[in-house]
Amino acid sequence: MIEARHLHKRFGAVTAVHDVSLTAVDGRITGLLGPNGAGKSTTLRMLYTVLRPDGGDAFIDGISASAQSLEARRRMGVLPHGAGVYPHLTARENILYFGELHGLTGTECNRRAAELIDLLEMADFADRNAKGFSQGQRLKTALARALVHDPKNILLDEPTNGLDVMAVRTLRALLLKLKAAGRCILLSSHVMQEVAALCDEVIVIAGGNVVADGTPDELRARAGTTDLEEAFIRFLEPAGRP
Amino acid sequence: MRPLLTVLRKELRENLRDRRTFVSALLIGTVLMPLLVGLLVNLTVRRGQSQDNKPVSLAVVHGERAPGLLAQLRQYRIDVITVDLDDAAARDAVRQQQRRIVLAIADNYASQLAQGQPAPVLLYSDSSDVAGASDVGRVRAVLGRVSSETARLRLMARGVDPTVLSAIAVQDVDVATPTSRSVLILGTLTYIILLTMLMGGLHVTLDATAGERERGSLESLLTVPVPREQLIYGKILAACVFMVLSLTLNVCAMALALRYVGLENLGMNVNLNLPTILKLIASCAPLAPLGASLMTIVAAFTRSYREAQTYVGLVLLIPTLPLIFANTLGLRPTVWLMMVPSLSQHFLVTGLLRAEPVAPLYAALSVGVSLLLGVAAAYGAGRLYHREALLG
Numbered sequence: 001m002i003e004a005r006h007l008h009k010r011f012g013a014v015t016a017v018h019d020v021s022l023t024a025v026d027g028r029i030t031g032l033l034g035p036n037g038a039g040k041s042t043t044l045r046m047l048y049t050v051l052r053p054d055g056g057d058a059f060i061d062g063i064s065a066s067a068q069s070l071e072a073r074r075r076m077g078v079l080p081h082g083a084g085v086y087p088h089l090t091a092r093e094n095i096l097y098f099g100e101l102h103g104l105t106g107t108e109c110n111r112r113a114a115e116l117i118d119l120l121e122m123a124d125f126a127d128r129n130a131k132g133f134s135q136g137q138r139l140k141t142a143l144a145r146a147l148v149h150d151p152k153n154i155l156l157d158e159p160t161n162g163l164d165v166m167a168v169r170t171l172r173a174l175l176l177k178l179k180a181a182g183r184c185i186l187l188s189s190h191v192m193q194e195v196a197a198l199c200d201e202v203i204v205i206a207g208g209n210v211v212a213d214g215t216p217d218e219l220r221a222r223a224g225t226t227d228l229e230e231a232f233i234r235f236l237e238p239a240g241r242p
Numbered sequence: 243m244r245p246l247l248t249v250l251r252k253e254l255r256e257n258l259r260d261r262r263t264f265v266s267a268l269l270i271g272t273v274l275m276p277l278l279v280g281l282l283v284n285l286t287v288r289r290g291q292s293q294d295n296k297p298v299s300l301a302v303v304h305g306e307r308a309p310g311l312l313a314q315l316r317q318y319r320i321d322v323i324t325v326d327l328d329d330a331a332a333r334d335a336v337r338q339q340q341r342r343i344v345l346a347i348a349d350n351y352a353s354q355l356a357q358g359q360p361a362p363v364l365l366y367s368d369s370s371d372v373a374g375a376s377d378v379g380r381v382r383a384v385l386g387r388v389s390s391e392t393a394r395l396r397l398m399a400r401g402v403d404p405t406v407l408s409a410i411a412v413q414d415v416d417v418a419t420p421t422s423r424s425v426l427i428l429g430t431l432t433y434i435i436l437l438t439m440l441m442g443g444l445h446v447t448l449d450a451t452a453g454e455r456e457r458g459s460l461e462s463l464l465t466v467p468v469p470r471e472q473l474i475y476g477k478i479l480a481a482c483v484f485m486v487l488s489l490t491l492n493v494c495a496m497a498l499a500l501r502y503v504g505l506e507n508l509g510m511n512v513n514l515n516l517p518t519i520l521k522l523i524a525s526c527a528p529l530a531p532l533g534a535s536l537m538t539i540v541a542a543f544t545r546s547y548r549e550a551q552t553y554v555g556l557v558l559l560i561p562t563l564p565l566i567f568a569n570t571l572g573l574r575p576t577v578w579l580m581m582v583p584s585l586s587q588h589f590l591v592t593g594l595l596r597a598e599p600v601a602p603l604y605a606a607l608s609v610g611v612s613l614l615l616g617v618a619a620a621y622g623a624g625r626l627y628h629r630e631a632l633l634g
Contacts, residue, residue: 050464051630070467078465084458088259089252100248101466129259145462 001025001061002047002153002186008055009042016042018208019056024186024201026152029179031199032188035236039208040188041081044157047186048078060153074102077151081158083142087131091122091141094130095148102149109148116144120174136167143174154178156187160194172198196228204235211235245468249476254483257446267442267484271492275438276499279431284503298377301325303332303346308355308363311347311388318384329364336366342374343367343381358396432591435492436561436584439526440533442488443481444554447534450477451541452550461633471624474538478620481534486527493522518594525590528609531616532583533557538623542632560584580607583615 002024009017017039024030032040045051047058049069058065060072085094092113099109117126120140125133130141139159147154154175160168175185175198189195195202196216204212204219212219212235216228223231257263299321305312312322327335327344335341344366348354354361365385367378394404454460463473497514537554544550563584567573575589586608593600626632 045461045633048465050461050633070469073465073467076465078462080458080461080465082458083462086252086256086459087457088256093252093255097248097252098462098466101245101463101468103244103467142462146465 001059001184002030002155003059003062004043004047004056005059006056007043007046007053007058009039009046009051010054015208017046017053020205020208020210021056022203022210022213024153024184026184027179027182028200029175029185029187029198030201030203031195032186032203032205033190033192033195033232034188034205035190038190038205040190040205041157042208043205044155044186044188045080048076048080048155049073050080074149075152077146077149077154079143079146079154079156079159082161083139083146085130085133085138085141085145088129090129091126091133091137091144092117094141095144098145099148104149112148112150113144116147119177120144121170135162136164136170139163139167139171143171147178151183153184154186156185158188158190160189160191168194192229192232204232206236245466246472246476246479249473250479250483253446253450253477253480257449257480257484260445260449263445263449263484266445267488268491271438271442271488272495275434275492276495279434279496280499280503283500297321298380299323299342300381301327301335301341301344303327303344304349305347307347307349307351308361311363314388315384318387320381320384332364332366336368339368339371341366342371343378345381355392431496431595432588433561435489435496435522435526435591436529436587437558438492439485439489439530440537440558440561443485443530443534444537444558446481446484447477447537447541448547448550448554450480451538452544452547455632456547464633470627471621474624474627475620478531478534478538478623481537482530485530485534486523489526489530490523493519493526521594522591525594525605525608526587528612528616529583529587532612532619533560533616535616535619535623536560539619539626542623542626542629575601575604577603577607580604581611583612586612 002022004020004022007017007020009015020039020043022030022032022043032043034040042051046053047060047065049065049072052066057067058072060075063072063075065072085091086097089097095113095116096109099112104112117123120143122137122140122144125137130138133141143159146156159171163171175187179185179200187199200215202213202216202219203210212222214222219231219235220226220228223234225231225234257267297319300315301323302312303325305322305324315322325341325344327346329346332341332344332346336344346364346366348362348364351361351363363385365378365382368374369378390407393407397404397407454463464470497519500514536557540553540557541550544553561584563582568585568588573579573585575586575593580586580589580603586604590600590605590608
């Protein structure tokens with residue numbers, strides 16, 4: 001379970017996140033929806049502890065992200081925006097490296113890497129150097145790397161950016177599988193259709209604030225339209241005004 | 243401690259597969275630099291030999307006015323070539339390097355000589371022509387010797403003891419041993435050794451810091467449950483390993499190269515046996531942590547790989563310090579100077595090459611202070627990597 005309570009973050013004079021509170025529960029996929037620059041990435045970065053909030057706090061399974069960040073990180077698998085891999089290591093070595101950093105021991109680490117290579121259908125490129133990987137292959141490697149320690153909570157920042165249809169399908173299937181296994185999944189996106197197709201809960205962020213949340217159906221009903229895109233635009237409009 | 247070793251192992255493995263690391267850490271140090279030094283020393287050796295043996299050629303204008311002088315010059319192995327040039331032509335010939343030295347005998351030479359008066363000659367040379375300086379020196383010395391011999395004969399003819407002319411008897415005592423003389427030639431060796439060592443870690447550092455950020459793997463790395471310091475220390479340690487590797491290969495290759503360049507022809511003896519090689523490595527290696535940490539610190543402030551490349555290169559200027567200060571100011575080791583990194587390594591290396599005993603206190607100071615500063619800089623780098631601006 002991922003919980004944010006009144007997160008606030010400034011970069012110099014610019015306030016990236018005003019006040020964001022949200023809850024993502026286990027066994028569900030929660031989508032963080034918002035236009036570019038709404039504060040989605042900054043919010044996620046505070047959740048996965050690479051940024052320190054200026055106000056408020058985040059809790060991963062009840063553990064404070066700011067006070068016990070190492071313990072919180074252990075419970076998270078993170079796919080940052082545009083995650084890169086090490087070009088001179090093979091896909092398998094990329095996964096093993098993170099497994100070891102997560103404290104997995106030799107045989108356990110190997111077993112887990114093999115499992116993920118199987119799950120993500122990476123067998124044909126698993127032992128090739130990552131240098132010439134396609135974007136889809138890179139994403140799978142980065143994703144496997146993020147899941148190597150079998151985390152309870154999974155955070156993904158714009159995971160489908162730049163992927164082709166097939167890769168998006170694989171990713172969706174995997175996320176649904178993880179959801180069925182009771183994982184808590186929080187992903188950000190600026191693409192409506194994707195969120196509608198995948199998420200059980202949607203949190204709309206604009207201008208560093210939460211402007212709406214609920215299931216896709218609830219959001220449609222609240223906006224008084226059957227079109228989710230139309231609903232999204234309606235939620236954004238008041239926030240867009242200064 | 244375990245994550246640190248994991249990072250170290252991964253950086254070593256990844257960089258050993260990277261051609262750029264291979265070039266910067268291994269190829270330059272083991273092949274290029276020794277080749278360069280070998281060539282340099284070889285040229286110096288050859289030039290020294292040829293200068294001693296080769297007769298100096300001297301163009302003489304109006305040689306017929308001084309046949310006695312020409313005969314004496316030939317005795318001192320100076321090749322006399324008779325030419326016909328007026329004053330302006332002689333100047334031009336020297337300026338345009340058609341002739342290195344021109345000696346013009348004045349028309350009253352014979353009459354002045356006969357009267358026991360100073361006999362005038364003109365010596366044209368170009369003092370900006372460094373390569374010709376030793377030739378000019380030899381001709382001038384021979385002329386001086388001929389002049390004083392003639393003077394002695396004149397005094398004796400008048401019944402005066404010629405020794406009255408020598409008020410002070412100077413005797414040169416050159417204490418340069420063969421080994422210490424060769425250090426003059428190998429003066430730049432410290433610079434090359436330290437530079438090669440630092441370069442060995444350059445690409446590893448760039449790749450592990452700015453490179454990792456630019457590829458987008460840094461953010462993922464920072465989400466693992468390992469304190470950031472440990473990740474940074476692992477990377478610094480990896481750079482140190484490559485630096486020491488580069489250093490070792492370089493010193494070994496250099497020792498091998500110098501064995502074949504014929505230093506013994508100059509009567510020199512650079513004693514690069516195994517114990518010396520090990521001591522050379524042990525003297526320089528303590529500088530590696532400081533170099534790697536400084537590079538990491540500099541890389542932390544840059545925004546891109548290219549920018550990092552530019553600024554981290556500045557760290558490579560560190561080994562020029564001893565060249566500037568020690569060589570130009572003629573500094574000698576003192577307790578305080580042995581606490582200055584890079585300078586103290588310079589003193590240790592020159593001491594080893596001169597085969598002079600190294601004071602244990604000085605060696606301990608150099609190693610201890612350099613390592614201490616290295617640890618401090620590594621700690622600073624670890625602190626810096628907590629900055630959020632790091633993510634770019």
